[in-house]
Amino acid sequence: MLFFLKTSKNKERADCFIYIRITVNGKREDWSTQRRCEQQEWDKHTGRMKGNRAEARATNSWLDTLNTRAHSCRQDLYAAGKSFEPLHIRKLMQGEELDPPRMLSEAWNYHTSQIAGLLGKDYTPGTLAKYKSVHRVLKKYINLKHQSDDIRLDDIDYRFVRDFDYYLKTDYGLKINTAVQMVKKLRTVVKIAYEIGWLKRDPFIAYRVRHEEVHREYLSSAELQQLAARKFKRKRLIVVRDLFLFSCYTGLSYADTVKLNRADILKGEDGGLWIQTYRMKNNNRVRIPLLSPVLRLIGHYKDNPRLFDEDFILPKVSNQKANAYLKDITGLMGWTKRLTFHCARHTFATTVTLTNGVPIETVGQMLGHKSIQTTQLYARVTDTRISRDMKPLKKKYAGQELSLTDIMDE
Template sequence: MKHRISILFYIRKSKMTKDKLAPIYMRITVNGQRLEYSIQRYVAVARWGAAAGRVKGSGAEGRLLNAYLDALTNKVHQQEREMMQDGKIITFDSFREKWLGITERPRMLMEIFQQHNDQMAALVGKEFSPGTLERYNTSMAHTKAFLQWKHGIADIDIKRLNYELIYDYEFWLKTQRSCSHNTAIKYISNFRKVVNICIKKGWLQKDPFLGFKMSKHEIERDFLTEEELQAIASKDFEIDRLNQVRDIFIFSCFTGLAYADVQKLKRSEIGPGIDGERWIFTSRQKTEARSRIPLLPYAVAIIEKYKDHPACIQSDRVLPVLSNQKMNAYLKEIADVCKIRKLLTFHIARHTFATTVTLSNGVPIESVSKMLGHKNLKTTQHYAKILDRKVSDDMKLLREKFNSDKKSNSTFKTA
């Protein structure tokens, strides 16, 4: 980081002594900001050379005073060299503290982490969701527990952060906390955000994450096949609550909305789209990205079914959504009744929309990405795995082409 330092000596005639001597001041300018103070030396106004910033004449007293000014100048340059050799960023504050002998208080990791989380808490509902804050609080608790396990300390100077500590932190998460690889990386990513704040503020010269791999393992995302989706949609359960949970789950399968987005969906967020049909116009709670979703017949039928439900009328919501914990508990019962062996959770509905409902029916991945509210197409690719049936259909077309070519004197021959 570039810096600029200049030095100037001048006198202040407004503060003359009784003996008509003017005090000499030193001005150190660092990156445009000034540090000024009296050097406790005095000179007659007639003997001061303003242009040179030195005492005029060749008298012994003048030579001694000029030598002192030169020594102060050399001291400034010496401090500048020392700070550069120590790898410190030279700012006005850092130079001033060292010049005045102010001891730099170590910046502690957990204090900075707590400050970050406190600021995030103040922005919950504006920029962050409660779930995001909870994840960062959990990450901070893990980091604190790791420091106690590894070093027997409750906090650490950020200057002690290095690759070895981060490597050991990943090992601790996987062994002592039994985290999967991807979960461990999520916690470390939260930790890294706090470290990046330290780097951007100039508190750290070297990134301790340099060389550390943050890549996640690819995982297979469960989704319902068309047969499984039909089995759930057509089942008439004896318990009304199961029917209600089933309907809300199916609604998500045909809209791609996550639990939090279905739960907060208001009636005012449904209106006519560009084609005159009913659309959902909402924003994802997780990313605040806008989602515009044309409603399919299944979804419209479910909306109509619950438009007069007391809970919906009272809360101005589209559907009477239970807590996520209860929804997932009832979905397990639904899976058992429908003889579906997959671990059925509400988020599977979002995967089902991306795969079985849209991609496998020829909807372009770009359109699916917009409906899911993804900011990056790569995110959609993780959700929307190409189905075996789609591969089979594509290969069937190729097979038919080869068969057609063979009948018309194909160049391919078998042994």
């Protein structure tokens, strides 16, 4: 590194700008120190001003400061373990960023492009659509707060996260659990940016998820029997009821139910028939032993004309129409609860399995859950199960002596 005078193009001035030059591996970078000096007052050998005048002392002190800063910046770049050039030292000395700032949209597009490339393997189209939807909402929020549709990653802090969470629940009008799911997707993208080095700190480190307890509908054993015994006149309602019952007795979602084909029905080690398939949502493998009602439903549609040219085991109905017909079925049954295929999965977890003594770990495996906590959201302890579990205790305490004193006369 050296300091030198650069001749001014303005011939009328006797002084010149003092420049700093830094050379690294044969490459050099020159820039002005914003100080001037006349030729006769400059010492080429020391790279400083001559004399002991106040002006010379002030200028030389500034040059010493630049020299110290340049060495410090060079050491920082060495410590970072990355190759660098004189330009990088200059940028650090002048407070500039070495690389262009990484933006949230860049991190979001990086993640969604990988999701798109892994569709059908690690992700489903629904997951990609959800991330794109959250990104659109984020753009609206950023535009509202910052008059832009994007934000630097290093500008995302804990307050940004809290304010976005608040915006979703108030201005955007989402329910608590829906807002939580959207913030979680932001956290996923930010975590990826942090792990690949685009972000130096994790703004979510203090963020705690707070779910709202939600009552999830399921059919009781009596209601399930009523629906199974009910006969409908319209064919579309019959088909949708059968699809719904199939889901109640297997725990499969609507998407997994309608895609089942004959190759998914296998003989298990117990000699009975099992369903072995992979969930559309997360590609998790599920294996489910088939109950009698399921076997009868499969046999009922075995020779259905709608399935002759296909390998599916059940008729197909669009998800939109199926939900609409379930509303008609609810009305005909005289029920107030809302029937959905998610309700059918909860019915399988609660009424069909857990209430009948199936361990929750087994229920989770059949539902395709990776975490037991997820299964706990599906499986509810019913009054029937509580009554059955408490029956031995009732017998134990039935004859226990209890001394009672009448206090009415006191």
